[in-house]
Amino acid sequence: MDNAEALEIERTRLRLTCRHLTGVGPQNPADEFAAIAAWLRDNGPHGEGDGFEPGIQPDSYGCGSLVEDFEAEVAALFAMPAARFMPSGCMAQPIALRIWSDRVGNRVTAFHPTSHLELHEQHGYRELHGLTAHLLGDATRPTGVADIAALIGPGGAAQATGIASVLIELPAREIGGQLPTWDELVALSTFCRARGIRLHLDGARVWQAAPAYRRSLAEIAALFDSVYVSFYKDVGALPGAMLLGPQDFVDEAAIWQRRQGGTLYTAMGNIVSARLRLPPCLERMPQLVERARQVAALFAMQPGAAIVPDPPQTSMFHLWLPGEAEPWLAARDRVARATGIWLFGALKPLDGERAVRAELSMGPASLALDDGELAAAIALLFDPT
Amino acid sequence: MDNAEALEIERTRLRLTCRHLTGVGPQNPADEFAAIAAWLRDNGPHGEGDGFEPGIQPDSYGCGSLVEDFEAEVAALFAMPAARFMPSGCMAQPIALRIWSDRVGNRVTAFHPTSHLELHEQHGYRELHGLTAHLLGDATRPTGVADIAALIGPGGAAQATGIASVLIELPAREIGGQLPTWDELVALSTFCRARGIRLHLDGARVWQAAPAYRRSLAEIAALFDSVYVSFYKDVGALPGAMLLGPQDFVDEAAIWQRRQGGTLYTAMGNIVSARLRLPPCLERMPQLVERARQVAALFAMQPGAAIVPDPPQTSMFHLWLPGEAEPWLAARDRVARATGIWLFGALKPLDGERAVRAELSMGPASLALDDGELAAAIALLFDPT
Numbered sequence: 096m097d098n099a100e101a102l103e104i105e106r107t108r109l110r111l112t113c114r115h116l117t118g119v120g121p122q123n124p125a126d127e128f129a130a131i132a133a134w135l136r137d138n139g140p141h142g143e144g145d146g147f148e149p150g151i152q153p154d155s156y157g158c159g160s161l162v163e164d165f166e167a168e169v170a171a172l173f174a175m176p177a178a179r180f181m182p183s184g185c186m187a188q189p190i191a192l193r194i195w196s197d198r199v200g201n202r203v204t205a206f207h208p209t210s211h212l213e214l215h216e217q218h219g220y221r222e223l224h225g226l227t228a229h230l231l232g233d234a235t236r237p238t239g240v241a242d243i244a245a246l247i248g249p250g251g252a253a254q255a256t257g258i259a260s261v262l263i264e265l266p267a268r269e270i271g272g273q274l275p276t277w278d279e280l281v282a283l284s285t286f287c288r289a290r291g292i293r294l295h296l297d298g299a300r301v302w303q304a305a306p307a308y309r310r311s312l313a314e315i316a317a318l319f320d321s322v323y324v325s326f327y328k329d330v331g332a333l334p335g336a337m338l339l340g341p342q343d344f345v346d347e348a349a350i351w352q353r354r355q356g357g358t359l360y361t362a363m364g365n366i367v368s369a370r371l372r373l374p375p376c377l378e379r380m381p382q383l384v385e386r387a388r389q390v391a392a393l394f395a396m397q398p399g400a401a402i403v404p405d406p407p408q409t410s411m412f413h414l415w416l417p418g419e420a421e422p423w424l425a426a427r428d429r430v431a432r433a434t435g436i437w438l439f440g441a442l443k444p445l446d447g448e449r450a451v452r453a454e455l456s457m458g459p460a461s462l463a464l465d466d467g468e469l470a471a472a473i474a475l476l477f478d479p480t
Numbered sequence: 481m482d483n484a485e486a487l488e489i490e491r492t493r494l495r496l497t498c499r500h501l502t503g504v505g506p507q508n509p510a511d512e513f514a515a516i517a518a519w520l521r522d523n524g525p526h527g528e529g530d531g532f533e534p535g536i537q538p539d540s541y542g543c544g545s546l547v548e549d550f551e552a553e554v555a556a557l558f559a560m561p562a563a564r565f566m567p568s569g570c571m572a573q574p575i576a577l578r579i580w581s582d583r584v585g586n587r588v589t590a591f592h593p594t595s596h597l598e599l600h601e602q603h604g605y606r607e608l609h610g611l612t613a614h615l616l617g618d619a620t621r622p623t624g625v626a627d628i629a630a631l632i633g634p635g636g637a638a639q640a641t642g643i644a645s646v647l648i649e650l651p652a653r654e655i656g657g658q659l660p661t662w663d664e665l666v667a668l669s670t671f672c673r674a675r676g677i678r679l680h681l682d683g684a685r686v687w688q689a690a691p692a693y694r695r696s697l698a699e700i701a702a703l704f705d706s707v708y709v710s711f712y713k714d715v716g717a718l719p720g721a722m723l724l725g726p727q728d729f730v731d732e733a734a735i736w737q738r739r740q741g742g743t744l745y746t747a748m749g750n751i752v753s754a755r756l757r758l759p760p761c762l763e764r765m766p767q768l769v770e771r772a773r774q775v776a777a778l779f780a781m782q783p784g785a786a787i788v789p790d791p792p793q794t795s796m797f798h799l800w801l802p803g804e805a806e807p808w809l810a811a812r813d814r815v816a817r818a819t820g821i822w823l824f825g826a827l828k829p830l831d832g833e834r835a836v837r838a839e840l841s842m843g844p845a846s847l848a849l850d851d852g853e854l855a856a857a858i859a860l861l862f863d864p865t
Contacts, residue, residue, distance in 0.1 A: 129514065183741040
């Protein structure tokens with residue numbers, strides 16, 4: 096075993112055995128499958144002869160009460176007419192934009208320069224669906240109504256300038272979970288509706304936006320024509336997503352889901368996992384938004400550290416650290432060994448700066464650390480000795 | 481509860497509590513997840529301090545030893561250079577044909593009229609990938625070299641006539657699991673290779689083809705440029721598929737998989753399920769091919785019953801029954817109540833005939849019934865009194 100390999104194993108050990116500042120903390124993946132097994136046993140067929148109850152059967156190619164009841168539940172949460180469970184957001188979102196494009200015979204959409212569709216999906220929206228995208232405004236701040244207006248020109252109607260839809264991510268993950276102000280968001284929605292531009296919500300982490308805005312998920316969704324949500328990010332379930340919108344939109348989305356290979360014989364494990372984990376996620380989210388501000392304040396006191404945005408708007412933020420990644424990773428390991436607290440995972444270099452960033456997203460683990468021990472761990476991270 | 485609902489519950493009870501003639505028999509889905517949990521617990525991280533072993537970590541976006549070791553194992557089984565785990569065949573196969581098309585700048589492919597791509601995928605190959613397909617030959621028999629030759633014309637090169645690839649399903653599910661003869665298959669491969677036509681194997685049930693041909697999976701795959709296999713059909717695992725071929729082909733397929741939304745944060749449950757269930761499937765398959773012939777012979781003795789193909793070539797066959805579906809379903813229920821044996825599930829009307837068909841695919845459950853009790857159950861099915 097060489098040094099690099101030994102370091103990797105040591106880091107895995109620390110990551111899996113320390114208490115975490117972020118997320119759900121280290122999990123044994125076996126536990127999730129044991130929980131799914133227990134739920135299926137409790138809710139499946141039972142009884143014999145005339146006392147037989149069929150219980151909940153596995154979903155079959157997207158049908159059956161196991162998935163349909165959950166779709167109805169999430170649709171109700173967002174006050175949207177219909178919803179469809181899908182394997183991933185990478186599948187759901189280009190489908191949404193494609194449908195809105197097809198409705199007006201116009202393949203042009205628009206989104207933030209750091210949108211997941213632009214950065215992390217191998218441009219499926221373009222290569223599979225033939226869509227083209229305008230990147231809206233400054234990459235370091237949320238999209239505003241002015242960014243869309245600039246694209247269209249004064250007084251222009253959407254159709255005339257060729258834009259079928261706009262996708263807005265709330266909160267915007269790549270810029271530390273920033274949100275536009277509520278008034279700005281309402282103005283953006285009003286602007287788009289007046290011009291027939293369909294507005295789609297990239298709600299991968301929208302669970303955070305509701306307490307941040309002090310608005311319900313339904314109030315947020317009311318500003319949009321369609322919504323995507325994820326169940327593995329803040330929720331902490333196995334992979335899964337949902338696409339919400341009008342019934343005819345969702346029916347069409349189900350056809351594209353089949354075409355993309357996402358209508359599976361069964362997705363019962365993923366569905367049960369999401370059903371089990373969504374309610375506690377919704378319950379803890381207000382606390383997590385508060386926790387992000389508390390944790391950020393502890394880091395902000397350290398020389399050289401920067402918080403983006405400062406203060407955090409949601410339950411996540413970015414911590415910027417000066418210099419290269421490796422010394423900070425070594426410092427993180429030192430803190431973990433000394434305190435049993437794991438502060439962050441990967442660090443990403445920042446374009447054009449001699450600095451790196453960590454994404455700190457609060458979860459159940461963040462609530463279990465008290466401020467005293469956390470402050471001591473953070474002080475040690477910045478202690479050069 | 482109305483009569484239709486009561487009948488539905490009664491049928492569910494019979495289906496879930498009887499011994500089955502086909503497939504794996506009734507399963508409590510909780511058991512599969514409990515098995516996955518146990519495997520993850522046994523193979524995950526263990527030990528403490530210096531004795532810590534990281535064990536197998538969950539896959540992450542298609543990477544990590546959990547999935548890569550399994551890909552290497554299946555690639556070796558087929559003697560193909562590389563393999564990629566994917567959520568479904570609906571995702572894998574259009575991707576394969578798209579890649580072969582892109583290599584020659586020609587979007588035309590060809591397959592059997594009953595191909596899954598034509599009947600059950602909402603034409604994703606066309607709507608997403610812009611491919612067009614020739615349907616090859618007579619829908620009631622396997623594709624032969626003459627069907628491809630007819631398309632191309634005498635002496636024509638593929639490029640001249642515009643065909644980039646051919647997809648062959650072995651065995652062909654919609655026609656009762658028929659196979660071309662081995663010599664015919666070799667001729668077909670030779671014909672395509674001589675003309676630069678890429679040959680793709682739809683191997684959803686290819687596990688059956690090896691014992692049927694008395695050839696190894698590697699000998700079959702050697703006739704093709706790329707191969708798709710499924711892990712939930714004969715194998716009986718959770719949904720999952722693999723696409724096999726040259727390394728550069730598989731690398732390109734991984735990009736398309738991402739574009740289609742099939743590269744998940746983790747697919748560990750599906751991967752573990754497939755890893756657990758593939759070896760016993762390979763072991764029992766020769767017996768199942770033999771069992772199909774035995775079972776078919778018992779049905780063939782009954783007046784009005786027809787076996788397609790007769791005798792079966794693989795571990796599946798179709799049973800054709802005269803008249804409408806409902807009287808046969810009622811007879812099936814009567815047999816289930818009287819004997820505790822569930823003979824078949826859905827019946828499908830046959831185009832242009834006053835008849836219906838059942839798909840009988842042998843599995844572990846089929847091996848557990850003895851011929852005497854099965855013969856009695858079948859006699860009862862055909863007994864009008």
